[in-house]
Amino acid sequence: MIVLATRNQGKIAELRDILAEAGLTRPLVGLEDYPEIGEIPETGLTFTENALIKAHAVAKATGLPAIADDSGLCVDALNGMPGVFSARWSGVHGDDKANLDLLLAQIGDVPDEHRAAHFACAAALALPDGTERVAEGRLEGRVIRAPRGTGGFGYDPILVPDGDTRTTAELTPEEKNAISHRGRAFRALAPQIATLLT
Amino acid sequence: MIVLATRNQGKIAELRDILAEAGLTRPLVGLEDYPEIGEIPETGLTFTENALIKAHAVAKATGLPAIADDSGLCVDALNGMPGVFSARWSGVHGDDKANLDLLLAQIGDVPDEHRAAHFACAAALALPDGTERVAEGRLEGRVIRAPRGTGGFGYDPILVPDGDTRTTAELTPEEKNAISHRGRAFRALAPQIATLLT
Numbered sequence: 378m379i380v381l382a383t384r385n386q387g388k389i390a391e392l393r394d395i396l397a398e399a400g401l402t403r404p405l406v407g408l409e410d411y412p413e414i415g416e417i418p419e420t421g422l423t424f425t426e427n428a429l430i431k432a433h434a435v436a437k438a439t440g441l442p443a444i445a446d447d448s449g450l451c452v453d454a455l456n457g458m459p460g461v462f463s464a465r466w467s468g469v470h471g472d473d474k475a476n477l478d479l480l481l482a483q484i485g486d487v488p489d490e491h492r493a494a495h496f497a498c499a500a501a502l503a504l505p506d507g508t509e510r511v512a513e514g515r516l517e518g519r520v521i522r523a524p525r526g527t528g529g530f531g532y533d534p535i536l537v538p539d540g541d542t543r544t545t546a547e548l549t550p551e552e553k554n555a556i557s558h559r560g561r562a563f564r565a566l567a568p569q570i571a572t573l574l575t
Numbered sequence: 576m577i578v579l580a581t582r583n584q585g586k587i588a589e590l591r592d593i594l595a596e597a598g599l600t601r602p603l604v605g606l607e608d609y610p611e612i613g614e615i616p617e618t619g620l621t622f623t624e625n626a627l628i629k630a631h632a633v634a635k636a637t638g639l640p641a642i643a644d645d646s647g648l649c650v651d652a653l654n655g656m657p658g659v660f661s662a663r664w665s666g667v668h669g670d671d672k673a674n675l676d677l678l679l680a681q682i683g684d685v686p687d688e689h690r691a692a693h694f695a696c697a698a699a700l701a702l703p704d705g706t707e708r709v710a711e712g713r714l715e716g717r718v719i720r721a722p723r724g725t726g727g728f729g730y731d732p733i734l735v736p737d738g739d740t741r742t743t744a745e746l747t748p749e750e751k752n753a754i755s756h757r758g759r760a761f762r763a764l765a766p767q768i769a770t771l772l773t
Contacts, residue, residue, distance in 0.1 A: 420684055422652065454620065456654035468680025479677075482666025486618055 382435040382445035384408045387530035395560050399567035414438050424499035425511055432503035440505050448498035450532040454487045473531055492520045500562035502570050510569040514561025580633040580643035582606045585728035593758050597765035612636050622697035623709055630701035638703050646696035648730040652685045690717045698760035700768050708767040712759025
């Protein structure tokens with residue numbers, strides 16, 4: 378069994394799909410089965426630092442291999458922010474709508490040609506003995522002016538990937554996983570998970 | 576007469592003091608005397624771009640020499656943001672308390688050793704004929720965890736300059752002007768203003 382270090386149901390669903398497609402057949406459980414594990418402070422200054430902090434904390438607490446990710450939206454006009462602050466951009470952790478509305482208001486005056494952005498993800502595996510592996514993935518695009526679509530979570534309704542006209546919230550889960558930052562990071566990590574856990 | 580391209584009373588008072596100390600004796604008026612000049616969109620990606628945009632717009636509209644500045648708080652942990660977005664960080668332009676509260680919430684988990692920040696200012700002069708001059712100034716410090724002090728405006732209550740224990744909102748106007756980003760930028764610009772306008 379592998380523990381996914383998140384209580385975000387949207388993320389758990391995505392990771393199950395991505396890892397199953399990558400051939401990982403071990404059962405996966407989310408943190409909802411471990412109510413005794415409290416909030417893990419994301420004090421890192423990079424996605425990789427935070428992913429490793431979470432994976433190690435959960436591997437240690439559960440005695441099981443743990444997978445974590447940290448991801449976010451990096452907006453060029455905001456020097457790469459919200460970045461590691463994506464989930465708490467509005468000051469309230471996990472309020473997707475408040476975070477997204479704030480971001481749109483902040484860059485309201487930024488013209489279309491300066492609205493490039495990318496989703497970034499660091500995916501980490503940690504074992505109870507301290508072994509760790511990490512991989513990164515990106516999805517380049519641009520931030521539009523009003524949310525569109527109901528799929529995904531977080532900033533999905535406002536990012537249009539390069540070469541597409543739909544937001545990532547307007548893609549099917551399969552389409553999104555095929556190109557997403559999280560898909561790319563976990564597909565890069567999956568062979569390392571398989572090697573370590575066989 | 577020189578027009579100061581701002582309606583911010585706190586900024587007008589500061590600039591009068593700074594420019595008078597720098598020996599500039601021409602009468603200064605703020606935009607409150609020019610209600611016909613609407614909001615000037617700050618579409619630049621740098622303080623210098625925005626200061627020049629505002630100075631040129633006001634010089635053109637009034638037919639008088641115009642002085643403008645753009646300034647803000649650059650937080651290392653936020654990759655230099657809020658930066659040019661400082662006055663609209665909360666999504667509402669000019670709500671000092673909302674901007675400051677949001678910033679403190681965003682970096683609430685950032686440990687003390689990573690809370691370095693600086694105030695930055697670009698000061699610009701533009702003449703109706705298109706002549707322009709610009710100068711920059713900085714004040715290095717760190718962001719504390721709760722506001723202190725009633726002086727100044729903007730983010731003054733949360734920045735403690737290096738070498739001090741008080742926030743810039745706890746300094747006297749004279750103390751603040753002597754070290755501030757705006758003081759430094761306008762003292763660097765003042766001789767150029769004097770040369771051009773004599």
